[in-house]
Amino acid sequence: MESAHYGDFLTTKFDNVVNWARKFSLFQYPFVTACCGMEYMSASCSHYDVSRFGAEIPRFSPRQSDVLWVVGTVTHKMTPILRNVYDQMAEPKWVIAFGACASSGGFYQNYSVLQGIDRVIPVDVYIAGCPPRPEAVLDGLMELQNRIQNDGPSALQGSINSAAINHLDQKKLQLSRFLEIPETEVVENAQNPKSNRATKAGYSYSKGYIDTNATLGYDTPKGRRDKDNLKTG
Amino acid sequence: MSEESSESVESIETSEPSETSAVINLVQQEHPAAILSTHRHRSDETLVLKREFIQPICRLLRDHPDCQFEMFVDLTAVDYLLVETNLQQTERFEVVYHLRSLSKDHRIRLKCPVPENDCQIPSIHLLWHAVNWYERECYDMYGIHFEGHPNLNRILMYEQFQGHPLRKDYPMDKQQPLLELNDVEERYHYGRFE
Structure with a gap:
C-alpha cells in the first residue's frame, strides 16, 4: 500500500x-x-x-x-x-x-x-x-x-x-529444490504408446532410458559397508 | 462339457461334486421349465432362468422356509454386445439379481437373458421395496423395460438425455450438455480412446 x-x-x-x-x-x-x-x-x-x-x-x-x-x-x-x-x-x-x-x-x-x-x-x-x-x-x-x-x-x-x-x-x-519440471512436453511414452501413464517407476523424462541407480538405498557410509558385506560375506 | 438343452439342466460343480444345493434342487422341483442352467463354486450359486419365471421364482425364494431370501442385495444388467460367443450367451442383455438370506446365511445369484428387440422383463418391485430404484437405474443405463413398474423414469441422468449410457454402443465420451459451453483450450489429450 x-x-x-x-x-x-x-x-x-x-x-x-x-x-x-x-x-x-x-x-x-x-x-x-x-x-x-x-x-x-x-x-x-x-x-x-x-x-x-x-x-x-x-x-x-x-x-x-x-x-x-x-x-x-x-x-x-x-x-x-x-x-x-x-x-x-x-x-x-x-x-x-x-x-x-x-x-x-x-x-x-x-x-x-x-x-x-x-x-x-x-x-x-x-x-x-x-x-x-x-x-x-x-x-x-x-x-x-x-x-x-x-x-x-x-x-x-x-x-x-x-x-x-x-x-x-x-x-x-x-x-525447484524439490521438483524437476521437464523442459519438453512428453507426448508419447516410448515404452507403450497407448499408455496414458507418462511416468512409470524408473523412467526418466530427459534421458529416455531406465535409470538404474547402483547405490540406491545405500546412501550412507553404513549402508555402503553393509552392501559390501553382503557381497563378500 | 455336456451340451445344453432346454429340458435337461446343466450343472457345473467345481469343488464339491457330491453335494448339490438344496435351494437349486427345490427350484428345479417347483419350476422345472424355468431354469436354463446352474453353476456353483464353493457355495457361490447361480441360476440362469427364463425371464418369464422371475416373479414366481423370486417369490418362492423369499417365502419358502428352506430358502428364506428375505434380503434383496443388487439388481444390474450386463451388455454382451462385444463379447465373443463362446460364453454360450445368445441374448444381448442379461439382468442379474443378487439375493441374500440373513437367517440361513446363504446367497444366490439369478441371471435372466433379455433379447435386444424385446427388451423387457417383469418387475419384482412388489416383493422387495428396494427393487424400485434399482430397476429405474437399470432402465436409465441399459434401456431395459420392467413391466409393472409404477414409475419407470430416469433416475441418474437428466430427462433431456437421449440414449442409454452403459450400453456398449453408446460412445463413452459423448456428452449432452444442458447449457451452451464456452470454448476452452485443451492442451493435453491423455487417454482419449476413440
Whole structure:
C-alpha cells in the first residue's frame, strides 16, 4: 500500500483500502459436491484454519457471499444449478475452482461430467489436486487475495495478472529444490504408446532410458559397508 | 462339457461334486421349465432362468422356509454386445439379481437373458421395496423395460438425455450438455480412446 505521511494525515488510494478490506473479509459460498469437500472442511477447521485469513464463515446463500468455492465434481445435470447460483451472487464476486474435477473434469472423462467449470462460469483461481492438500487450499486463497488487492473487482476475469506471475516465479524458485519440471512436453511414452501413464517407476523424462541407480538405498557410509558385506560375506 | 438343452439342466460343480444345493434342487422341483442352467463354486450359486419365471421364482425364494431370501442385495444388467460367443450367451442383455438370506446365511445369484428387440422383463418391485430404484437405474443405463413398474423414469441422468449410457454402443465420451459451453483450450489429450 502506497502511503504518504503529512503530519497527522495519512493519504493513500481509496481502492487500496477497500480492496484490503474485501480480501480479508471474504464470505464464502461452498458449493461442495464431492470428496474435495473433506479437504475443504479440514482447511476450515482448527489445524489449518482458514479463519486467520478472514475467510471464516460459509454463507449458504449466494446473495450473501463473495466467493463461490466450487468444490468437487460438477456433472451436466448440475450445470444449470451452478450457473443459477453464480448469477444470483452480487458483484463483486470471485470463483475458485477447487480440485481436479472442478478445474478440468479430473479423472472423469465420460458422458456425465462437465470438463471443468470454466466452460460455464469465469474462474479466478484454480486449485489443483485430487484432493488438494489444505496447504494448497490456503495458497490458492492467498493468490485470490493478491488478485483482489492488485486488480480489485473491476479487473476482467481471465486477464493476465502481473502480481500472479511474480508469485508464480517465486513459487517455482522455492519448489525447484524439490521438483524437476521437464523442459519438453512428453507426448508419447516410448515404452507403450497407448499408455496414458507418462511416468512409470524408473523412467526418466530427459534421458529416455531406465535409470538404474547402483547405490540406491545405500546412501550412507553404513549402508555402503553393509552392501559390501553382503557381497563378500 | 455336456451340451445344453432346454429340458435337461446343466450343472457345473467345481469343488464339491457330491453335494448339490438344496435351494437349486427345490427350484428345479417347483419350476422345472424355468431354469436354463446352474453353476456353483464353493457355495457361490447361480441360476440362469427364463425371464418369464422371475416373479414366481423370486417369490418362492423369499417365502419358502428352506430358502428364506428375505434380503434383496443388487439388481444390474450386463451388455454382451462385444463379447465373443463362446460364453454360450445368445441374448444381448442379461439382468442379474443378487439375493441374500440373513437367517440361513446363504446367497444366490439369478441371471435372466433379455433379447435386444424385446427388451423387457417383469418387475419384482412388489416383493422387495428396494427393487424400485434399482430397476429405474437399470432402465436409465441399459434401456431395459420392467413391466409393472409404477414409475419407470430416469433416475441418474437428466430427462433431456437421449440414449442409454452403459450400453456398449453408446460412445463413452459423448456428452449432452444442458447449457451452451464456452470454448476452452485443451492442451493435453491423455487417454482419449476413440
